[in-house]
Amino acid sequence: MFEATKDFFENKKYQNPYLMKNKTKSFFFKLFRLLFIIGLSYLFLFPLLYMIVTAFQDPATANDPSVIWIPKKLSLAGVVNAWYCLRFSESATLTAIITLFGTGASVVSCAMVGYGFARFEFPLKNVIFILVILTIIVPTQTIIMSQYLNYWFFDFGGILKLIPGLKNVNLLNTAWVFVLPAIFATGLRNGLFIFIFRQFFSGQPKDLEEAARIDGCGPFKTFVRIMVPLAGPAFVTVILFSVVWHWNDYYNSAIYFTNDIKPVSCMLSNLSDALSMGSATMDGKVLFSRDTTRYAIRMYLMAGTMLSVLPPLLLYLFTQKFFTESIERTGLVG
Amino acid sequence: MKRKPMSLAARSAWTAQIFILPFYLGFWFFFLSPLIQSVRMSFSSVSVDTSTGYVLQNVGFDNYKTAFLEDANFTTNLLNSFAKMAWQVPVILVLSLFLALILNQKFHGRVFVRAVFFLPVIFASGIALSMISGDSIASTALSGGTVSGGEITQSSALKDMLVNAGFNDKIINIATSIANSLFSMVWRSGIQMIIFLAGLQSIPPTLYEASSIEGATSWENFWKITLPMLAPTIMINMVYTIVDTFTDSSNSIMRQITNLMTSQISKLGLASAFAWTYFLFIGLILLAVFGIFRLISKHTS
Numbered sequence: 001m002f003e004a005t006k007d008f009f010e011n012k013k014y015q016n017p018y019l020m021k022n023k024t025k026s027f028f029f030k031l032f033r034l035l036f037i038i039g040l041s042y043l044f045l046f047p048l049l050y051m052i053v054t055a056f057q058d059p060a061t062a063n064d065p066s067v068i069w070i071p072k073k074l075s076l077a078g079v080v081n082a083w084y085c086l087r088f089s090e091s092a093t094l095t096a097i098i099t100l101f102g103t104g105a106s107v108v109s110c111a112m113v114g115y116g117f118a119r120f121e122f123p124l125k126n127v128i129f130i131l132v133i134l135t136i137i138v139p140t141q142t143i144i145m146s147q148y149l150n151y152w153f154f155d156f157g158g159i160l161k162l163i164p165g166l167k168n169v170n171l172l173n174t175a176w177v178f179v180l181p182a183i184f185a186t187g188l189r190n191g192l193f194i195f196i197f198r199q200f201f202s203g204q205p206k207d208l209e210e211a212a213r214i215d216g217c218g219p220f221k222t223f224v225r226i227m228v229p230l231a232g233p234a235f236v237t238v239i240l241f242s243v244v245w246h247w248n249d250y251y252n253s254a255i256y257f258t259n260d261i262k263p264v265s266c267m268l269s270n271l272s273d274a275l276s277m278g279s280a281t282m283d284g285k286v287l288f289s290r291d292t293t294r295y296a297i298r299m300y301l302m303a304g305t306m307l308s309v310l311p312p313l314l315l316y317l318f319t320q321k322f323f324t325e326s327i328e329r330t331g332l333v334g
Numbered sequence: 335m336k337r338k339p340m341s342l343a344a345r346s347a348w349t350a351q352i353f354i355l356p357f358y359l360g361f362w363f364f365f366l367s368p369l370i371q372s373v374r375m376s377f378s379s380v381s382v383d384t385s386t387g388y389v390l391q392n393v394g395f396d397n398y399k400t401a402f403l404e405d406a407n408f409t410t411n412l413l414n415s416f417a418k419m420a421w422q423v424p425v426i427l428v429l430s431l432f433l434a435l436i437l438n439q440k441f442h443g444r445v446f447v448r449a450v451f452f453l454p455v456i457f458a459s460g461i462a463l464s465m466i467s468g469d470s471i472a473s474t475a476l477s478g479g480t481v482s483g484g485e486i487t488q489s490s491a492l493k494d495m496l497v498n499a500g501f502n503d504k505i506i507n508i509a510t511s512i513a514n515s516l517f518s519m520v521w522r523s524g525i526q527m528i529i530f531l532a533g534l535q536s537i538p539p540t541l542y543e544a545s546s547i548e549g550a551t552s553w554e555n556f557w558k559i560t561l562p563m564l565a566p567t568i569m570i571n572m573v574y575t576i577v578d579t580f581t582d583s584s585n586s587i588m589r590q591i592t593n594l595m596t597s598q599i600s601k602l603g604l605a606s607a608f609a610w611t612y613f614l615f616i617g618l619i620l621l622a623v624f625g626i627f628r629l630i631s632k633h634t635s
Contacts, residue, residue, distance in 0.1 A: 030441075033436065033439070033441070036436065037436060037441075037447055040433070040436075040451070040520070041447065041450045041451075043517065043520055044450050044451060044453050044454065044520075044521075045450060045453075047457075047521075048453070109356045109357070109360075112353050112354075112356060113353060113354050113356060113357045115353055116350045116351075116352075116353025116354040117350075117354065119350075120346050120347065120349060120350030120353070121343065121346060121347065121350075122346070122347035122350045122351065123347065125350075128354070131361055132357070134365075135361065135365055136577075137573065137577060137620065138365075138369070138613065139577060139580060139581040139609075139612075139613060139616065140581060141581065141588060141591055141592075141609045141612070141613075142369065142372055142606075142609045142610060142612075142613045143365065143368040143369050143372055144595075145372055145375060145595060145602050145605055145606050145609065146368040146369075146371035146372040146375055146606075147364070147368045148595070148602075149371075149380070149382075149388050149602070150368060150371075152382075152388075153388065156363070180364075181360060181364040183356065183360075184356045184357065184359045184360025184361075184363065184364060185356045185357040185360050186357070186360030186361060186363075186364040186365055190360075194357070219349045223353075241455075244455070244456055248457075251581075251588075251592070254592065254596070255592070255595060255596065309456075309457060312456050312457075313456065316452075316453075316456050320449045320452075321445070321449075323452070324445070324448045324449065324452060
């Protein structure tokens, strides 16, 4: 943003003694900025590093105060134990199903709705878009209680009752509680996704669509063949957000999942509660007892946390470059 | 049978309805009807028969009476969450704007710094962050304390400084609590930072060029160009932050509502009453924010 200014100053043609004074000033500014960036990077990287270091510590040396960054002895005990307590293979499979289908459905439905708002004129358009904003603003906890009962005795607004012999189905503890609203563009933070897609599509030039229309392409074919391939950056942003939010979701999962196998975030919270009580048993086997030191507890907890953030972290590492670039090009806001 | 062909505008309007159809259905089934039902629930007592379904029985304003007059924690929790919001929202907004301004500049290693600064977006929404910040050693080390011999000594340098400077207890408490929660504040400003970044990039560079030629400094540019041009972005971020702070699941009142819901089915009515009271307060605050921004935009234009 200050590029224009900077170019102006650095251009020899414009340099005069008055403007030269800015050079010392800009040196201090740069130094100041560098210090800030280092400090903030520390603040952002610290939890990650701390988590990884603590997770791989040996239980025997976990309470050694001289160990801050480099463990004296590495051990997988924490990770293995946390894997067992979180029932990671089962809970991660459940969370992966929720994330995969929830994200898939959200992306398809929100792209369609966003395109509808961006490219067509119809009466009361602005009023209807306020409804989208409303789904962002109204907090989940106001509707989650009646949603809980609705999913427990789900009949799709009375439609299922029309089929003889079928009264209602129980959707609690299934991935449907996330996927079903996502199909209808009202899933997890879908209002925001509709907003992002609308912003993106309305920023695209109309020429391509008009050309396609003239060549006899219908509106749906135009959308799928022309607009979707163009919307790469918007799709990357929405997919990454949606995957992360589905995977990390705690509030909805804690209410909709009542069985033993819950999404990873809930399992982690349960583990933390069990550890703070001082003891935990699972299937009759004592995992922690009152004499487990708080250092070991810390180790188990960090190992569990590491397992739970690993999938989104890996996804971020691989898509990071693509993601940061697309954020610039999506133009989230007007 | 021959039909009169539709006008272009009418056909386009109908096509739009097909694109938006999923949202109409979703809005009714998964938003509006649960919303209406939860209003009804807040005026009822809920009982469940596992074979047939649930029954709502009208009890009038009893749930609201219990919330305000009988429950010992509700009003205190409500007031606490407002006090928390009042200082957290401005802090988060300033921090995220600051981060966005840094990231928006060109410097060496910017790609790496960006990747690091976007990390909060990946974790901040999860329970992982509360695990790490709940870890006593990690949070003390971050807020400037020292860990010695396994015992934690909270750094009180800031506190000593303020006491010596003669501030009163209230100001000292506020200042130290801001310093201690700086970590969680920075971590919660991820999305806001991205929104600000997008807003900054939408400001046409010609404005800066023109003002620099007229002799304006970067400082003046910030106050006279950047900030006014960001006004809509600031409003979006403010609304997002308010909603986010209120619905944070570590919030005491959110915790109370969740506990109530998961404890007993018969408490669902009371929990709805809590949630609605809470939501109405949030709604009032949001309306105030919209009103203030409308006044500002009228005033400036």
